[in-house]
Amino acid sequence: MATKKEQPIILITNDDGITAPGIKNLIEAARTLGKVVVVAPDKAQSGMGHAITIGTSLRMDKVDMFDGIEAWQTSGTPVDCVKLAVDKILHRKPDLCISGINHGANHSINVIYSGTMSAAMEASIESIPSIGFSLLDYKYDADFTAARFYANKIIKTVLANKLDKHLLLNVNIPSIPKKEIKGIKICKQAYAKYKEEFDERIDPHGKKYYWLTGEFINFDTAEDTDVLALQNNYVSVVPVQFDLTNYKLKKLLEKKKLFK
Secondary structure (H helix, E strand, C coil), X not given: CCCHHHCCEEEEECCCCCCCHHHHHHHHHHCCCCEXXXXXXXCCXXXXXXXXXXXXXXXXXXXXXXXXXXXXXXXXXXXXXXXXXXXXXCCCCCCEEEEEEXXXXXXXXXXXXXXXXXXXXXXXXXXXXXXXXXXXXXXXXXXXXXXXXXXXXXXXXXXXXXXXXCCEEEEEECCCCHXXXXXXXXXXXXXXXXXXXXXXXXXXXXXEEEEEEEEEEECCCCCCEHHHHHHCCEEEEEECCCCCCCHHHHHHHHXXXXXX
């Protein structure tokens, strides 16, 4: 571990907004492990994925919200927050970027849509080791006790071990008391999706509007998935990457020479 004079810089962001309880709990989990700097959206940005702001200007204001912690709120997306933090606030790459703690699951296919994980992924693209944390509880007043404990444990482990500079971990924590969690499992992302529907409604002016609903369906029967680990009261840790290349299909296409 670094000495006190050489404290690692830990960038914290999220997609639920800077006032969300989840980010306050992530700060508490990390504040003793390095110099924490917070750059987060000024409002909820859930489901934004890897969106960036290119058509409008971005605003950024320093705020005094967390005792002894430098914090900034921005009008941008979670990915914007990481970009702004590196270029305009830190003027260097932090030693670690952590995102969350998200209110709600980011296991399986959720990782594609998640602003929490996209912020972490943006850091990973920039060669900053990163971790996204999520608690399987959507309630504003969720109990983050277990999530805070395991976030601290995982952050401490990552800082103490020199791993891949593109390290990107997707961590999900079951919404149960800490004493009921059996431990941590390294998992793969489950093959699952949402069977989605749009609920059609009528507003007070008689015009139609639509509300996205859906049922989560898990098609994966493997024993090492994040969904199964969480169902069995384990914290799931999935190593993620931003390289979306299907290498198996690439080899097949090269072998068959279909595209000449």
